[in-house]
Amino acid sequence: MTTEVLPEPAAMLREAGLRVTDTRQAVIIALGEHPHSGVDSIVAAVAAVLPSTSRQAVHNVLTDITTAGLARRIEPAGHPALYELRVGDNHHHIVCQRCGTIADVDCVTGHAPCLTPNTTHGFDLTEAEVTFWGVCADCQSDASPAPASSLLEEMKESSP
């Protein structure tokens, strides 16, 4: 889509104490342009700029920047892991049960009152994760019966 006000990849990496490499910058740029991307999509996007980049390198980068707090990893049930750069703000996700599309959902309650159960079974609560499931607008209007099991084809996103 349109080029947005992306954060400086190099600056982000330096602040996080990570070395600035082409691969890492390319991954961050790809994530900035296409949030909620899977490893496959990111590999494709990076390969468009750095054709020699290996899949493993992308995995490494994603793990590194996720650990460093620059990115966030999302793992919806039944889908491969996705990544996004939005960290720090507490938001959740809504996943399309047909095509796997993901959208951000800001926590409407601000402080998440219901996300502090009193029956924690002795657990030391760290985080509350909310995932909404539904059908996206495209799949609603598109009445074509796409079986929820094998629609990996649909997930292929056409790049601009």
Next chain:
Amino acid sequence: MTTEVLPEPAAMLREAGLRVTDTRQAVIIALGEHPHSGVDSIVAAVAAVLPSTSRQAVHNVLTDITTAGLARRIEPAGHPALYELRVGDNHHHIVCQRCGTIADVDCVTGHAPCLTPNTTHGFDLTEAEVTFWGVCADCQSDASPAPASSLLEEMKESSP
């Protein structure tokens, strides 16, 4: 400890329109005695009674009874799928980030007010899934975790 006040597996299967087989009853009994079990644990439990049972058969049974509404499938990020018999009541789960133990968490708010976001991006909302993450009582007191088979969580922390 063997025969509890568990629902009759045979009756459950018949009501769901599924054939009553040894394998299916064994799986249901195993789930009744050990909720939040993974396929591996269920296979082991079933094998104790029916040694010739194949892993694939367990997979089939779990898929069948899940589809029939007798069981529920849980897929915490980074863990293999788990199953439980409690269906119908809307409850969530809290997962130990160290050992993977899972406990039930009843929806304390009853009606889940914050689980109806107003910004659905055009999605037709179907379900809201909540997963709590934390550290279980055992892992809190016991600094040395080694329950089942996963120490993958250890690498969550790394300092350059």
Next chain:
DNA sequence: GTCCGAGTTTTGACAGCGTCAAAAGAGCGG
């Protein structure tokens, strides 16, 4: 009680996603 067809289970292979490990290459402080 016996038979038969549809539904189950077994067996073996396979696919997706991610990780491990060692050698080669690149960043960056001195």
Next chain:
DNA sequence: CCGCTCTTTTGACGCTGTCAAAACTCGGAC
């Protein structure tokens, strides 16, 4: 400019789950 350390490449491996065909049961019919 040097060299140490971190990154990347390459290839193999592991885990979880699925696909497919043949052998076997369940359960209603006769």
